[in-house]
Amino acid sequence: ANTVATVTITGAGGQIGYNLLFRIAAGEMLGPDTAVRLKLLEIPQGMRGAEGAALELQDSAFPLLQAVDVTDDPRRAFDGVNVALLVGSRPRGPGMERGDLLAANGGIFGPQGEAINAGAASDVRVVVVGNPANTNALIASAHAPDVPASRFTALTRLDHNRALGQLAAALTVPVTQLRDVTIWGNHSATQFPDVAHATAAGRDVAERLSEEMGADAAQRWLAEEFIPRVARRGAEIIEVRGSSSVASAATAAIDHVRDWVHGTTDGWTSAAIVSDGSYGVPDGLVSSFPVTSEGGEWAIVSGLSIDAFAQERIDRSVAELVEEREAVSALGLI
Numbered sequence: 001a002n003t004v005a006t007v008t009i010t011g012a013g014g015q016i017g018y019n020l021l022f023r024i025a026a027g028e029m030l031g032p033d034t035a036v037r038l039k040l041l042e043i044p045q046g047m048r049g050a051e052g053a054a055l056e057l058q059d060s061a062f063p064l065l066q067a068v069d070v071t072d073d074p075r076r077a078f079d080g081v082n083v084a085l086l087v088g089s090r091p092r093g094p095g096m097e098r099g100d101l102l103a104a105n106g107g108i109f110g111p112q113g114e115a116i117n118a119g120a121a122s123d124v125r126v127v128v129v130g131n132p133a134n135t136n137a138l139i140a141s142a143h144a145p146d147v148p149a150s151r152f153t154a155l156t157r158l159d160h161n162r163a164l165g166q167l168a169a170a171l172t173v174p175v176t177q178l179r180d181v182t183i184w185g186n187h188s189a190t191q192f193p194d195v196a197h198a199t200a201a202g203r204d205v206a207e208r209l210s211e212e213m214g215a216d217a218a219q220r221w222l223a224e225e226f227i228p229r230v231a232r233r234g235a236e237i238i239e240v241r242g243s244s245s246v247a248s249a250a251t252a253a254i255d256h257v258r259d260w261v262h263g264t265t266d267g268w269t270s271a272a273i274v275s276d277g278s279y280g281v282p283d284g285l286v287s288s289f290p291v292t293s294e295g296g297e298w299a300i301v302s303g304l305s306i307d308a309f310a311q312e313r314i315d316r317s318v319a320e321l322v323e324e325r326e327a328v329s330a331l332g333l334i
């Protein structure tokens with residue numbers, strides 16, 4: 001290995017953490033040329049889980065793994081961090097009001113943003129996995145004034161990958177032949193999975209679907225099956241598996257960071273990044289866009305034509321992000 005990166009994982013004692021740690025230590029995220037120092041952040045109740053994972057990391061004798069530090073102190077966890085995966089959060093429980101949810105997460109992501117601001121490396125890259133991911137990223141960023149807002153992102157790659165999976169099955173093509181699918185907006189049921197610019201083996205996806213199913217059926221499939229199924233896939237996984245998405249979420253987080261650091265090659269992907277006002281998304285919101293990465297920076301794909309149907313779907317999800325921002329602002333969290 002030529003370089004060493006410090007990677008901090010919060011919620012490291014949880015399910016996604018357990019899945020992520022071993023793959024990062026094996027080099028799947030940063031590649032074979034980068035050794036890793038892992039920092040595992042937990043709350044006191046989660047420390048034993050993280051400590052157990054640390055023992056198993058030791059037992060795996062990963063050639064790229066230089067150190068593992070388990071802590072419940074955010075300052076220590078984010079000291080020198082190059083890549084931060086913020087997985088631990090307070091997801092919505094049954095009957096939980098949105099205000100309570102956002103307040104609980106403000107109590108997590110505010111202090112973590114401050115700790116990142118205080119101790120992170122100058123090239124720090126943050127991806128928020130813990131829900132509500134977009135707004136948690138916004139909160140963390142607001143507490144890290146010295147870190148560019150472009151370094152705080154939220155994960156919608158799982159939604160993107162889910163869309164690829166659905167299209168590959170519908171068209172009977174390998175996922176490698178699919179390009180330029182987009183997830184817009186919030187990582188929530190309002191998200192908009194968009195195939196208007198997507199191609200399969202170089203041909204328009206909508207056209208291919210029409211050939212397979214007929215034009216009307218293709219339209220219906222997109223609006224009534226594809227979009228809601230991708231947007232609600234998390235609930236489907238819980239119903240079938242009896243537990244939320246774990247390995248696929250870890251896969252997506254690894255894909256997100258790998259593409260951010262090493263760049264995208266075949267067309268674009270989706271990530272929630274800070275808006276510059278593109279496509280009518282208010283400046284400063286953390287929203288999912290079509291993005292490419294080059295030189296370690298995400299860029300929003302510009303100049304796409306957006307029809308009325310798509311703009312309405314984008315606006316609807318963005319309205320939810322605006323409401324979340326107003327709510328956390330009213331609570332004094334940003």
Ligand code: NAI
Binds near residue numbers: 013016128
């Ligand atoms: P889990 O409950 O197994 O693990 C979460 C861990 O976070 C626990 O060990 C807990 O002790 C820890 N934690 C809680 N507050 C913390 C804090 N302040 N600092 C450090 N650690 C803290 O949950 P799982 O399955 O690992 O999921 C984690 C999160 O990821 C959930 O919020 C879930 O909704 C979200 N998620 C997001 C997806 C996405 O695509 N963006 C996909 C799947 C899950």
